[in-house]
Amino acid sequence: MFAWIKPFRQGHNISLIIAFMVLSPFTHALEVSTKVGISTYLFQHEPLYSEQHRQQWSVLAEPEFYHSWNNDLDSIIFKPYARVDQHDKERTHFDIRELMWLHVGTEWELRTGIGKVFWGVNEANHLVDIINQDDQVDDISGDPKLGQAMINLSLIRDWGIIDFFILPGFRERTFSGAEGRLRGPLPIDTDHAEYESSREEKHIDFALRWSYTFDDYDMGLYYFRGTNRDPGFLLRESPKGESNLIPYYDQIDQFGLDFQATLEAWLWKLEILHRKDEFDHFAAVSGGLEYTFVGVMDSVTDLGVIMEYSWDERDDPRLSQFQNDLMLGARFAFNDAQSTEILAGLVQDLDYSELRSFQIEASRRLGDDWKLNLALRLFSDHELNPISNDDHLQLTLEKYF
Amino acid sequence: MKLIQSAQFALPFLLFSALAMAGDAEDKGLEIAKQRKAHDKGWGDSQAKMIMILRNKNGRESQRNIRIKSLEMENDGDKGLTIFDRPRDVKGTAFLSFSHSLGNDDQWLYLPALKRVKRISSKNKSGPFMGSEFAYEDLSSFEIEKYSYKYLSDEKCGELNCYKVENKPLYKHSGYTKIISWLDDQEYRVHKTEYYDRKGSLLKTLSFKGYQQYKNKYWRADQYMMLNHQTGKSTQLTWSDYKFSVGLTAKDFNKNVLKRIR
Numbered sequence: 001m002f003a004w005i006k007p008f009r010q011g012h013n014i015s016l017i018i019a020f021m022v023l024s025p026f027t028h029a030l031e032v033s034t035k036v037g038i039s040t041y042l043f044q045h046e047p048l049y050s051e052q053h054r055q056q057w058s059v060l061a062e063p064e065f066y067h068s069w070n071n072d073l074d075s076i077i078f079k080p081y082a083r084v085d086q087h088d089k090e091r092t093h094f095d096i097r098e099l100m101w102l103h104v105g106t107e108w109e110l111r112t113g114i115g116k117v118f119w120g121v122n123e124a125n126h127l128v129d130i131i132n133q134d135d136q137v138d139d140i141s142g143d144p145k146l147g148q149a150m151i152n153l154s155l156i157r158d159w160g161i162i163d164f165f166i167l168p169g170f171r172e173r174t175f176s177g178a179e180g181r182l183r184g185p186l187p188i189d190t191d192h193a194e195y196e197s198s199r200e201e202k203h204i205d206f207a208l209r210w211s212y213t214f215d216d217y218d219m220g221l222y223y224f225r226g227t228n229r230d231p232g233f234l235l236r237e238s239p240k241g242e243s244n245l246i247p248y249y250d251q252i253d254q255f256g257l258d259f260q261a262t263l264e265a266w267l268w269k270l271e272i273l274h275r276k277d278e279f280d281h282f283a284a285v286s287g288g289l290e291y292t293f294v295g296v297m298d299s300v301t302d303l304g305v306i307m308e309y310s311w312d313e314r315d316d317p318r319l320s321q322f323q324n325d326l327m328l329g330a331r332f333a334f335n336d337a338q339s340t341e342i343l344a345g346l347v348q349d350l351d352y353s354e355l356r357s358f359q360i361e362a363s364r365r366l367g368d369d370w371k372l373n374l375a376l377r378l379f380s381d382h383e384l385n386p387i388s389n390d391d392h393l394q395l396t397l398e399k400y401f
Numbered sequence: 402m403k404l405i406q407s408a409q410f411a412l413p414f415l416l417f418s419a420l421a422m423a424g425d426a427e428d429k430g431l432e433i434a435k436q437r438k439a440h441d442k443g444w445g446d447s448q449a450k451m452i453m454i455l456r457n458k459n460g461r462e463s464q465r466n467i468r469i470k471s472l473e474m475e476n477d478g479d480k481g482l483t484i485f486d487r488p489r490d491v492k493g494t495a496f497l498s499f500s501h502s503l504g505n506d507d508q509w510l511y512l513p514a515l516k517r518v519k520r521i522s523s524k525n526k527s528g529p530f531m532g533s534e535f536a537y538e539d540l541s542s543f544e545i546e547k548y549s550y551k552y553l554s555d556e557k558c559g560e561l562n563c564y565k566v567e568n569k570p571l572y573k574h575s576g577y578t579k580i581i582s583w584l585d586d587q588e589y590r591v592h593k594t595e596y597y598d599r600k601g602s603l604l605k606t607l608s609f610k611g612y613q614q615y616k617n618k619y620w621r622a623d624q625y626m627m628l629n630h631q632t633g634k635s636t637q638l639t640w641s642d643y644k645f646s647v648g649l650t651a652k653d654f655n656k657n658v659l660k661r662i663r
Contacts, residue, residue: 102661262522264523339532400488
């Protein structure tokens with residue numbers, strides 16, 4: 001089940017990557033760079049709910065300010081983000097993606113501030129990634145994350161890297177508002193979220209991770225204790241008598257493992273988690289492989305073939321969209337001057353044969369400083385998928401300064 | 402002590418006679434390769450900037466700005482860290498590589514927008530680097546064990562006399578059947594290289610210009626020009642700010658560094 005399609009990450013080829021910024025010739029001066037963009041959703045079907053629209057435009061801006069001193073052993077980065085949406089008041093939002101002071105010691109690094117951390121190896125199901133909350137209203141690809149406040153100490157040793165995290169200030173997941181598409185029949189009232197912890201969003205979370213590379217194998221193991229990033233939902237009646245869904249965030253203890261073997265053209269990937277939440281404890285697994293054909297048909301194009309399987313012990317597609325699902329994907333990296341890439345994937349639920357989704361993501365640089373991104377997402381018509389009416393094409397044009 | 406001194410004294414003669422006497426083209430080719438490696442041994446660590454200009458056959462250009470940090474490894478391939486500054490949409494992307502003489506290289510890619518470090522397959526040796534006419538294997542460190550050798554002839558290269566040597570890759574996943582290099586007999590610098598594709602046809606020619614000497618020993622060319630004869634496309638690399646002995650160690654080439662590189 002895939003109420004929101006999970007992300008396909010950017011490709012393995014260097015030329016495909018999205019980032020931004022300007023190199024300043026002066027290391028000690030303030031480096032400023034900016035990404036701005038204009039984006040539209042074109043929906044194939046008329047909306048189901050009267051407040052919604054067939055087309056939805058938005059603009060976004062993400063400047064970045066960077067300053068380093070002490071021979072680059074100290075640095076500060078500040079990266080705010082804003083999107084203004086034509087219709088959806090929830091999607092018009094501002095976030096501090098990063099505001100981080102980094103100090104580099106001889107065998108340690110200390111990060112203090114707001115930032116983003118990614119853990120995991122899979123493309124479709126980011127099972128073990130937990131530090132940052134999804135900025136789901138921004139983009140259902142799953143890539144955008146809300147900035148998380150943290151103190152992170154990394155110890156770099158021969159036997160691996162140990163990371164300690166203290167995470168104050170929980171971030172609630174963002175959801176489409178009443179006028180936005182890509183939502184279920186009941187709007188989610190993010191202003192009245194409820195928590196298991198009496199400290200609510202002020203609960204201080206904690207994580208400890210060990211990661212290690214041995215030969216062709218990269219692995220990581222962590223323990224997380226704190227507020228669940230995945231909310232449950234409570235049905236509540238508003239004072240006006242309307243039904244609303246209220247996000248509910250419980251406390252969890254979670255162990256996570258990620259592993260990748262890189263053997264010639266094969267990538268073997270595995271993520272496992274065990275979570276104890278308020279009501280239950282369960283395991284979930286996601287793993288698979290990717291095989292790359294280098295230079296197909298005498299061209300310079302690389303073709304990657306991806307297969308990933310996901311399973312969740314709770315066996316309930318309403319709790320995990322990847323309870324028993326298979327993803328088949330193909331990645332084309334054209335290795336051209338414009339860094340053109342196409343990634344296509346089909347996610348099929350193995351319990352409900354009519355439940356599936358298909359997605360194509362493509363990107364291409366235009367000139368030196370522009371980038372065009374295209375995403376096509378198609379959903380099968382199924383009662384377990386609340387956004388199955390929202391097949392769409394998403395076009396984004398970005399300019400980098 | 403005396404024994405050691407005499408051994409040192411004898412070494413240049415041994416090398417000289419090996420070169421002069423080798424009746425066998427393979428032996429002579431290998432000896433030139435050993436000389437090439439010996440002339441560059443001990444450079445330690447370095448960093449440099451590179452501007453890469455891609456030109457298609459209509460003359461349309463696009464530019465990449467890159468910084469490279471390198472660490473020489475004893476008895477193994479070198480370690481390299483490549484940081485992308487332009488185009489702006491890939492700014493902050495970093496590529497970490499531990500090359501090995503014959504085994505697969507270890508390669509990681511850092512994607513700054515996702516904050517994700519990805520281990521990537523090293524089968525892409527023959528694939529284009531950043532959409533350029535350079536393949537990954539063209540830019541990896543020279544190791545004796547990577548090729549079999551055959552001395553072909555002596556040829557003039559500018560003012561100098563060059564050895565023309567054929568190298569056949571012994572490592573897996575190369576895009577080439579053979580590589581022909583011209584090395585001068587003074588400093589064993591490569592002046593020109595021809596790459597032959599899997600069908601045996603001439604694919605690319607790489608020319609080196611503007612050799613500069615660093616630390617009174619190590620020669621580096623300022624300019625590489627790669628021309629693809631089959632597509633008409635070319636890529637020009639211009640190096641600058643070469644610095645040696647900047648104090649880089651293995652600690653500057655681990656996975657964690659990728660996440661904070663600027």
